[in-house]
Amino acid sequence: MSSSTPAFNSTASIVDPMRPVAPVSPWRLTWLRFKSQRLGYWSLVVFVTLFVVSLLGEMLVNDKPLLVRYDGHYYFPIFKTYPETRFGGDFPAKANYLDPYIHSRVTSNGNFAVYPIDRHYYDTIDYFASRPFPAPPSPENWLGTDQFGRDVLARLLYGFRVSVVMALALTVSGVFFGVLTGALQGFYGGRVDLIGQRLIEIWGSMPDLYLLIIFASIFEPTLWLLFGLLSLFGWLVLSDYVRAEFLRNRSLDYVKAARTMGLSNWQIIWRHVLPNSLTPVITFLPFRMSAAILSLTSLDFLGLGVPPPTPSLGELLQEGKNNLDAWWISISAFAALVVTLLLLAFMGDALRTALDTRNRGSAFGGVGR
Secondary structure, eight states: OOTTSOOOOTTTTSOOTTSOOOOOOHHHHHHHHHHHOHHHHHHHHHHHHHHHHHHTHHHHBOSSOSEEEETTEEEOTTTSOOBGGGGTOSSSSBOOTTSHHHHHHHSSTTOEEEOOSBOOOTTOOOTTOSSOSSOOOOSSSTTOBOTTSOBHHHHHHHHHHHHHHHHHHHHHHHHHHHHHHHHHHHHHOHHHHHHHHHHHHHHHTSOHHHHHHHHHHHSOOOHHHHHHHHHTTTTHHHHHHHHHHHHHHTTSHHHHHHHHTTOOHHHHIIIIITGGGOHHHHHHHHHHHHHHHHHHHHHHHTTOSSOTTSOOHHHHHHHHHHOTTOHHHHHHHHHHHHHHHHHHHHHHHHHHHHTOGGGTTTTTTTTTO
16 A cells, blocks of 8 residues: 555444434424324425415406506506506406406507416406306416306315314314313312313204304305304314323323422413323314314305305305316316315324334334334
């Protein structure tokens, strides 16, 4: 070996077996186990992507231009409503950018307009369309139009957003009331548990679907009314799971040690018992969202859901039933509903596997052993 060649240190690339490995937090381990479930992980990625796209719906699917330059001035119709007289029209009414005259005014003589990808809103009725309604898919309407001439893609996108936002709100309310009632019953037990269980059994025996139909038919349907009605029964199942976890954990040694140290009941619940009882809560979330989406879709399909012209998946299914020859309406709504529920089911199954302590360290190549 030449003297100019540096000597190779054979121990440089060998890992010291006695070197301590940095501990991995339980939540980090759970995330790694969840990520190793490829179907559930990519379902989460697809679901979040679809939800973000729906939140940006006004930027992607809208009948108003994102930007208009007219007579040297810039306008932002997506954020502000302008009268058509601003663009050379004859009436002070709201500008209709699908009107060929207004469109020619904002796109000629040095003027220009930047439109979204799909130039339709969920309640847009194109009175200047050349085809009768409902119309099949075309380059102008990618998923066709419904019986009122509204773009199916726009109603599908905004209906998906309404369903997911409502499901998230119902999930949050269900988790709050379910954890609260289950924790109180499971931690205190005795008379509190006995009375609470009897009240929950009475409330749970009520026919929730019939009550929802009765209230929705008496009062004018609104999103807030639907949220209140669906929230009344969405916490019952989770309450039983949390109660069982608290009944099991309250008798463990760490709770007895916390009592010995003089911690209050609230401190024991919040700092010790609740964090160790979150497994059923987290596993419950995707399935609760699925149940909320199905409930809202069912009410909309029966005509007792969100008020028109608010878009929803159930309302699209109802339109497809009323117009069997317009196959594109029912197929689009049904496909969106099935894909949404499948993504949530795959996510829930992956979460259940990730939170299963029997699979620790074996689902992703020994991490956490």
